[in-house]
Amino acid sequence: MKDEELIKENQALNEQVKLLVKTERRLYGAQRTIETQLRKLHALTTVATNAGRLGDPDLILELALEALLEVLDVDQALALVPTKGAGTRVAAMTTQPGCEPHHSWGGRSVALPRLTAPLLLTGRNDGGDPHLSALLQAIDGYFAARRTSGGHARRPPAVELVAPLRRKSGAQLGVIVLRKIDRTASFHETMLSEADLPFVELMATRIEADVENVLLYRELEEFAGELERKVAERTADLARMNGELAVSLRRVRETQAQLVEASKRAAMLTLVGGLSHELNNPIGVILGYAQGLLESTSSGALRRPLSAIERQALRCSHLVRALLRLAENRPLALDSIPPALLLQSVVTDAAAAAEERGVRLYVGLLDNDLPSLVVSVASVREALGQLVKNALDATRRGGSVTLDARSRRRNGVWGVELSVRDSGAGIPRAFLSRIFDPFFTTKPPGKGVGLGLSLVRQSVEAHGGRVDVRSEPGHGTTARVWLPIDAGVQSAVESELPSDAGGAP
Amino acid sequence: MSTRAAVAKSDNHDASQAGREAATRALAALDGRADLLLVFATAGYDQPALLAAITEAAGDVPLAGCSGEGVITQEGSDERAHAVVIMAIASDMATFDTFAVEELAKNARGAGEAIAAEVRRLAERRGRCLLLFPDGITGNSTTLLTALQEQLPYPVAIAGGTAGDLANFVRTFQYHDGRVLSDAVAGVLIGGDVDVETAVSHGCEPIGSVRTVTRSDGGCVYEIDGRTAWSVFKEYLDGDPVDLSAADSVHLSFGERLPSRSGDHYGQYVMRTPFSLDRESGALFFPGSLPQGSRIQMTRRDPDRIKKSAMESARALQARRPGERPNLVLHFDCAGRGRIIFGDRATEMAITPMQQVLGRDLPWLGFHTYGEIAQLDGTAYYHNYTVVLLALYDRERVHEG
Numbered sequence: 001m002k003d004e005e006l007i008k009e010n011q012a013l014n015e016q017v018k019l020l021v022k023t024e025r026r027l028y029g030a031q032r033t034i035e036t037q038l039r040k041l042h043a044l045t046t047v048a049t050n051a052g053r054l055g056d057p058d059l060i061l062e063l064a065l066e067a068l069l070e071v072l073d074v075d076q077a078l079a080l081v082p083t084k085g086a087g088t089r090v091a092a093m094t095t096q097p098g099c100e101p102h103h104s105w106g107g108r109s110v111a112l113p114r115l116t117a118p119l120l121l122t123g124r125n126d127g128g129d130p131h132l133s134a135l136l137q138a139i140d141g142y143f144a145a146r147r148t149s150g151g152h153a154r155r156p157p158a159v160e161l162v163a164p165l166r167r168k169s170g171a172q173l174g175v176i177v178l179r180k181i182d183r184t185a186s187f188h189e190t191m192l193s194e195a196d197l198p199f200v201e202l203m204a205t206r207i208e209a210d211v212e213n214v215l216l217y218r219e220l221e222e223f224a225g226e227l228e229r230k231v232a233e234r235t236a237d238l239a240r241m242n243g244e245l246a247v248s249l250r251r252v253r254e255t256q257a258q259l260v261e262a263s264k265r266a267a268m269l270t271l272v273g274g275l276s277h278e279l280n281n282p283i284g285v286i287l288g289y290a291q292g293l294l295e296s297t298s299s300g301a302l303r304r305p306l307s308a309i310e311r312q313a314l315r316c317s318h319l320v321r322a323l324l325r326l327a328e329n330r331p332l333a334l335d336s337i338p339p340a341l342l343l344q345s346v347v348t349d350a351a352a353a354a355e356e357r358g359v360r361l362y363v364g365l366l367d368n369d370l371p372s373l374v375v376s377v378a379s380v381r382e383a384l385g386q387l388v389k390n391a392l393d394a395t396r397r398g399g400s401v402t403l404d405a406r407s408r409r410r411n412g413v414w415g416v417e418l419s420v421r422d423s424g425a426g427i428p429r430a431f432l433s434r435i436f437d438p439f440f441t442t443k444p445p446g447k448g449v450g451l452g453l454s455l456v457r458q459s460v461e462a463h464g465g466r467v468d469v470r471s472e473p474g475h476g477t478t479a480r481v482w483l484p485i486d487a488g489v490q491s492a493v494e495s496e497l498p499s500d501a502g503g504a505p
Numbered sequence: 506m507s508t509r510a511a512v513a514k515s516d517n518h519d520a521s522q523a524g525r526e527a528a529t530r531a532l533a534a535l536d537g538r539a540d541l542l543l544v545f546a547t548a549g550y551d552q553p554a555l556l557a558a559i560t561e562a563a564g565d566v567p568l569a570g571c572s573g574e575g576v577i578t579q580e581g582s583d584e585r586a587h588a589v590v591i592m593a594i595a596s597d598m599a600t601f602d603t604f605a606v607e608e609l610a611k612n613a614r615g616a617g618e619a620i621a622a623e624v625r626r627l628a629e630r631r632g633r634c635l636l637l638f639p640d641g642i643t644g645n646s647t648t649l650l651t652a653l654q655e656q657l658p659y660p661v662a663i664a665g666g667t668a669g670d671l672a673n674f675v676r677t678f679q680y681h682d683g684r685v686l687s688d689a690v691a692g693v694l695i696g697g698d699v700d701v702e703t704a705v706s707h708g709c710e711p712i713g714s715v716r717t718v719t720r721s722d723g724g725c726v727y728e729i730d731g732r733t734a735w736s737v738f739k740e741y742l743d744g745d746p747v748d749l750s751a752a753d754s755v756h757l758s759f760g761e762r763l764p765s766r767s768g769d770h771y772g773q774y775v776m777r778t779p780f781s782l783d784r785e786s787g788a789l790f791f792p793g794s795l796p797q798g799s800r801i802q803m804t805r806r807d808p809d810r811i812k813k814s815a816m817e818s819a820r821a822l823q824a825r826r827p828g829e830r831p832n833l834v835l836h837f838d839c840a841g842r843g844r845i846i847f848g849d850r851a852t853e854m855a856i857t858p859m860q861q862v863l864g865r866d867l868p869w870l871g872f873h874t875y876g877e878i879a880q881l882d883g884t885a886y887y888h889n890y891t892v893v894l895l896a897l898y899d900r901e902r903v904h905e906g
Contacts, residue, residue, distance in 0.1 A: 028756065098587070181518075187671060
């Protein structure tokens with residue numbers, strides 16, 4: 001009885017052992033399954049983790065192919081993408097060692113098949129799809145081994161898997177092709193099968209998402225670049241138009257200012273001209289009688305007032321003549337004269353006055369090849385004389401006044417710039433803008449009427465030239481007269497010199 | 506010059522490229538001189554093309570080896586369909602005589618006798634070790650070893666492993682010089698002023714009651730305890746399988762009790778794995794043979810025990826020559842102890858720990874076998890589920906040490 005119990009107990013234990021062994025066996029199976037799933041998960045994670053920083057669809061495809069090759073025990077993996085010419089190129093490829101392609105890609109003109117889902121092919125059952133068939137044959141040729149006897153061993157693989165890649169828009173992105181060359185696999189390697197399709201589809205989705213991101217980013221960059229380029233173009237256009245507008249406005253203002261100035265001068269000169277004519281005759285009568293009476297009388301008591309009348313009448317007469325000259329618009333009588341000769345004649349004219357004032361007056365070192373000027377010599381000489389006179393008046397004893405000439409091009413016109421530079425006290429900045437105004441003077445009463453520089457400007461501008469004055473208090477004054485070489489054919493454009501430039505009054 | 510060895514591996518899928526790569530690298534590491542090539546490769550290769558490339562690269566250097574379920578180097582184990590490893594050995598201390606005997610299935614005893622005759626013929630070599638690489642799915646390795654040991658002229662260490670394919674159990678390959686054979690045993694007699702040490706361990710746990718083989722013929726076991734062998738085995742399998750799968754046969758085996766065994770780390774059972782099933786008769790075929798009347802017990806593989814006993818083997822080997830460094834190590838490990846049980850961690854769990862004990866920089870070569878050959882108490886047995894380690898030492902080194 002006891003033996004029977006022991007036998008029963010032994011049998012029960014045996015049954016428990018069997019159950020435990022079966023359970024253990026299942027656990028081993030589950031372990032291997034989990035291991036396989038983990039490898040697949042790792043492959044997906046590797047692609048997901050690293051694809052983002054690759055930034056290149058081909059590199060993403062290569063990464064994914066390497067992961068697939070590792071997990072699925074295939075010999076060759078390649079990614080084919082469409083080309084612009086409706087053909088196909090190998091965007092990425094990886095193989096087991098010894099399974100590399102032996103030829104260049106021959107499927108450049110082969111169009112990609114339009115698949116909707118991954119496809120497993122064994123024994124080349126391409127379902128009669130001509131595009132797929134052509135593509136697979138191109139791949140066979142790509143990998144065909146070279147035979148030593150010539151020709152190529154072009155044989156289809158034992159099993160292959162083709163998975164389409166699409167963009168979100170539905171556009172074709174490419175296909176992935178996985179190939180197992182023959183059916184030799186170890187106990188631990190698995191042949192491609194229908195069971196692998198979901199994983200490959202998952203990987204394809206992963207690739208699509210990563211490539212989509214890269215392409216979207218590229219498109220965004222291109223769009224942003226285009227936008228920036230257009231903004232830059234419009235900005236440049238705007239800047240150019242603003243510049244043109246500014247120039248136009250400045251010209252309008254200048255023209256307006258010149259117009260106003262010309263009108264004022266014309267009105268004033270008309271007035272001056274009329275008034276001078278009216279005054280000239282009475283002054284002539286007064287002067288005539290005063291001089292006649294001075295000749296006919298010997299009375300000392302009368303001569304003194306008569307002399308005063310004659311002196312003041314002469315002064316009035318000078319003033320009236322000056323005013324008449326200002327109002328005159330006589331045509332110029334032009335002559336050719338070398339600048340050196342012109343300057344020297346001016347120095348000669350003023351030499352006595354300079355000597356009297358104890359001021360050195362001389363012509364500077366001039367270039368030998370200065371061109372001659374064609375001008376109204378008398379007019380220009382008088383203008384320069386006026387400038388020298390002003391300079392001498394402004395210069396203390398022991399100082400100097402220097403005359404220079406040099407070639408200078410203004411607004412495309414060649415001319416000669418004549419300058420009168422003194423070592424005087426200079427002109428206060430506040431006066432510079434007014435020195436060309438008629439009757440403006442800083443000299444004491446009786447020393448000048450303030451028409452000198454007005455006459456200078458009138459004379460210079462009558463030659464198509466420009467005059468300006470630069471002065472720095474304490475550092476002397478320089479008056480510059482620019483004249484075109486040939487005043488008769490001068491075509492100087494509007495001067496860009498400051499309109500408020502003046503000369504020593 | 507002492508004995509020098511260099512190992513090279515290729516996993517190129519092209520047989521010619523793989524053979525050329527591995528042979529060239531191994532030879533280059535020995536400055537082009539080799540007296541023996543040991544070659545193990547997985548069965549995915551075009552085997553003749555592989556051997557042709559190796560012999561073309563190495564010339565007429567004696568060569569022995571076989572196909573395996575996987576290959577082993579210091580880099581670990583590789584059980585893919587395309588991997589070849591080569592150890593080139595150059596030595597003025599040792600002699601190497603390769604041989605091969607064919608028709609193993611037809612006459613395993615004759616094969617053993619032929620090898621013994623070869624050892625006798627080479628008596629002047631002072632043979633120290635016989636490395637044997639029999640076909641793993643044909644013939645009876647137990648009969649082979651019995652006949653061999655009966656006729657050996659003098660004691661010699663015997664170790665090796667049986668050739669495998671891709672766990673298809675269809676055809677394995679044995680390499681002898683430039684030839685690729687099947688249903689044969691290839692081998693090499695190592696002689697001269699060298700010594701070898703071997704160690705073997707398994708990782709199986711007996712389960713259930715002790716049983717008796719009640720009807721068998723060589724390796725073919727018809728009945729156990731009066732029932733068909735398949736019905737007994739199937740009791741431990743899930744469902745009602747109609748055939749024996751490789752996964753099942755590496756999970757479960759029988760342990761044949763060796764009454765003479767003492768209780769060392771190996772234990773008292775030598776493992777016997779069924780390789781195929783005769784579905785009609787319910788008989789199981791064991792390449793290791795299970796004679797009628799054998800006392801057997803079902804065993805299950807135990808990963809912890811596999812690791813533990815492997816480490817014990819490595820330590821036992823090291824303990825026999827404390828402080829000495831072997832010139833090379835050969836490693837024959839059952840196909841059922843690699844990826845099939847440890848998955849992706851096979852190398853780190855079952856291979857590297859032993860290498861860490863004996864030396865990570867030693868020339869180390871091996872393969873995953875269908876069966877192992879190693880001695881217990883001076884007698885060579887055919888084993889299953891074991892790891893066999895063989896370390897070779899130059900004798901001068903022994904004296905110097």
